Amino acid sequence: MAAVDDLHLTADERLRRDGQRYTANRRALVDVLAASEGPVTIAEVLAAADGLAQSSAYRNLAVLEDAGVVHRLVTADDTARYELAEDLTGHHHHLVCASCGVVADIEVPEVLERHIAALAASTASATRWSVDHHRLDLLGTCPACQAAGS
Amino acid sequence: MAAVDDLHLTADERLRRDGQRYTANRRALVDVLAASEGPVTIAEVLAAADGLAQSSAYRNLAVLEDAGVVHRLVTADDTARYELAEDLTGHHHHLVCASCGVVADIEVPEVLERHIAALAASTASATRWSVDHHRLDLLGTCPACQAAGS
DNA sequence: TTTACTGCAAAGGGTTTGCAACATG
DNA sequence: CATGTTGCAAACCCTTTGCAGTAAA
Numbered sequence: 001m002a003a004v005d006d007l008h009l010t011a012d013e014r015l016r017r018d019g020q021r022y023t024a025n026r027r028a029l030v031d032v033l034a035a036s037e038g039p040v041t042i043a044e045v046l047a048a049a050d051g052l053a054q055s056s057a058y059r060n061l062a063v064l065e066d067a068g069v070v071h072r073l074v075t076a077d078d079t080a081r082y083e084l085a086e087d088l089t090g091h092h093h094h095l096v097c098a099s100c101g102v103v104a105d106i107e108v109p110e111v112l113e114r115h116i117a118a119l120a121a122s123t124a125s126a127t128r129w130s131v132d133h134h135r136l137d138l139l140g141t142c143p144a145c146q147a148a149g150s
Numbered sequence: 151m152a153a154v155d156d157l158h159l160t161a162d163e164r165l166r167r168d169g170q171r172y173t174a175n176r177r178a179l180v181d182v183l184a185a186s187e188g189p190v191t192i193a194e195v196l197a198a199a200d201g202l203a204q205s206s207a208y209r210n211l212a213v214l215e216d217a218g219v220v221h222r223l224v225t226a227d228d229t230a231r232y233e234l235a236e237d238l239t240g241h242h243h244h245l246v247c248a249s250c251g252v253v254a255d256i257e258v259p260e261v262l263e264r265h266i267a268a269l270a271a272s273t274a275s276a277t278r279w280s281v282d283h284h285r286l287d288l289l290g291t292c293p294a295c296q297a298a299g300s
Numbered sequence: 301t302t303t304a305c306t307g308c309a310a311a312g313g314g315t316t317t318g319c320a321a322c323a324t325g
Numbered sequence: 326c327a328t329g330t331t332g333c334a335a336a337c338c339c340t341t342t343g344c345a346g347t348a349a350a
Binding site for chain 1 (some may be wrong): 329330331334339340
């Protein structure tokens, strides 16, 4: 069984747990996210999922997010981007273009993750906050914008 | 001379360099940001700077950002927050409440910064991107939301 | 006295929602 | 057939902009 089939099984299961159905539209959204190199905007989703209504894209991505299948994020510009939940793709971080907003996934060395985990622990004990995630973005300029800007 | 006076002198200088004036409204905005514990929303700015028009807040913060005095960021919710530019406050990172969106500043150990710098360098050389900043956020729940949620 | 800045109100753009029709269990 | 889902269009909210009046160099 291919990894994508596993993905659909997991998505189906998580939606049913919420009393939701895993419809063709939702399946198409998961396929689009699984095929992308990094978090994608609604505009990109609509371009890739032909015939899908904008409102359905927003609504279904919200349903998928509630079910823990999808993660929504906002990076540089003020438009949201969506990716598969981290437990489906593995922990990773982002490389963000400050010019056009495009986002690529990057892996981070284990030693750095350990330092961040230590920071999270010491911050939680030094404050009254609870800390349960972290987010590390590298900001720069993507190849396309470098070419366009020069 | 107090640190706040230095801040106003620097702001004045950077605005003039852009052909802009350092007006009472802009001075008030800098005072609000200097007095806050972390990045603040427009709503918070308006509450603190009495009588300031909303459009003036947005416009002046944009002018201050262009001049390199202010930094605009978007974290958890979809509302922008503003803080003084990093060269005025020192390099720091953020502790973000996933529930209400409030943001606190945190310092990070030098060793972690060095690991992040190394990641930035290796990422730049492994891709065609240029990398010039980074952003590390810890995500959790602030004391107020913990109290409200229990 | 020229140029920048202000407040108001209207417009803009991404996102959400009401509703009637449709599809699925 | 009962409930969840869809697409359309209108509403929503944060943010930006046009404009006429005001203030600063």
